[in-house]
Amino acid sequence: MAAALQVLRHLARAPSGPLLLGGPLARLASSMALAEQARQLFESAVGAVLPGPMLQRALSLDPDSGELKVRDRSFQLRQNLYLVGFGKAVLGMAATAEELLGQHLVQGVISVPKGIRAAMEHAGKQEMLLKPHSCIQVFEGAEDNLPDRDALRAALAIRQLAEGLTADDLLLVLISGGGSALLPAPIPPVTLEEKQTLTKLLAARGATIQELNTIRKALSQLKGGGLAQAAYPAQVVSLILSDVVGDPVEVIASGPTVASIHSVQDCLHILNRYGLRTALPRSVKTVLARADSDPHGPHTCGHVLNVILGSNALALAEAQRQAEALGYRAVVLSTAIQGDVKSVAQFYGLLARVAGARLALPGPGASVEEDERLCELAADLQLPDLQLKEALEAVVGARGPVCLLAGGEPTVQLQGSGKGGRNQELALRVGVELRQWPLGTVDVLFLSGGTDGQDGPTEAAGAWVRPELTSQAAAEGLDVATFLAHNDSHTFFCRFQGGAHLLYTGLTGTNVMDAHFLFLHPQ
Ligand SMILES: Nc1ncnc2c1ncn2[C@@H]1O[C@H](COP(=O)(O)OP(=O)(O)OP(=O)(O)O)[C@@H](O)[C@H]1O
């Protein structure tokens, strides 16, 4: 086994080595080498956005003067530093902040997902854990990403800490995805249960994260700039790990340190759109009506510095560097992949065909219709930053292996009761699409993985596929269409080739949405 791994590693470092040419054995070796490279790239993407390296890049403390530099701003530390945080990646962020700034830290409170400390301990990730006698109090809550009593207790402790600060103090706010559910502080008379119900209904009816968080902000004491307001007149520095396409600070975790620009009318439009306006609880109507007549208007946040620490783009840039070091021509296509997983899969399937045909030249090439259809699919997905033309031009000029990288968060409309996640479902659907486009002399591999290491309610981060997927699955008696009809991608990948196509990383301690890699390797 160890020897086989050694061979794999060697192969992985030799993208166009002689073993990649010819016969079935060579094809198997090539397939394993590609899969190993895909794993390496995924690890490097995640590694670039781990809490430790990110905070170390953003913060520098002069130990003699106590001057803290955050990007181009300076703050004077003299035992006047406080810390709060909320989000799935905040435990590790807090551990690094404590490591770097501990001597000036007076007190902290963080709200993190239920069970995360035990999971990190179990995974041996000591760097993600606070010191034994830390002055940072940890609350675990928001099971299943829904606000609960434990998260409410955390939010109230965070508010209390913020309200006690003076103009001499500095509040460090650590924010990452999942922060909204971990910081619930509904404005009375709205209750936690009412907020929970409204959030669930909006999400189930397909509200976008922008819409959902607009409503959350309107009903919260701390979101939409409320936390910054509570901390005033202290200075506030927010360090934000983005899990939203485009990195909008006002949306991530519902922008607790960003003044909200939304009006009550915006909220009513959203509630209308999802058929919820008429059935609103009286308490919600009361809070919205009060906001409409608030003479103070929205919070102002002039005392706040909001900094995006890490993002999908940063993770993909590192994977691109690694791919180039492995001998690939690598292009980042988009960091804003959104939309229904079926359309996204069609796009990647046809992209493989169109790009692969260019790579295999001279040959039949892709047809004009295929080129046009690809542009249509891309237009339907409405990806603001898509570099399709650039990617295809790069493929033509490559004359060697190509890696196209993208990131974002497609959506799955759940119909079945199977077990899966959006990455495994995307990979499986791309596997089906690739079957339609025989590429002959070009090896293809597609990988999709969630950077948090957990795809939906499964233990896997994602999966990888090749064009032979459906025929190989059929030979094992597995009908891909049936698994897809039940949203049962995880069960499929567990059975298919003994689970060899699953990507396992364990919880990574970070979260910048998903990464997609398409490898095209001329044989
Ligand atoms: N059986 C399934 N098949 C496909 N997708 C699923 C399945 N069950 C859940 N999902 C998807 O998994 C997602 C929820 O899981 P997860 O917690 O990883 O996502 P999330 O809450 O968006 O968090 P993050 O952004 O941190 O990944 C939802 O997008 C949901 O549609």
Ligand SMILES: O=C(O)[C@H](O)CO
């Ligand atoms: O917490 C939230 O609001 C989402 O994860 C987006 O940041």
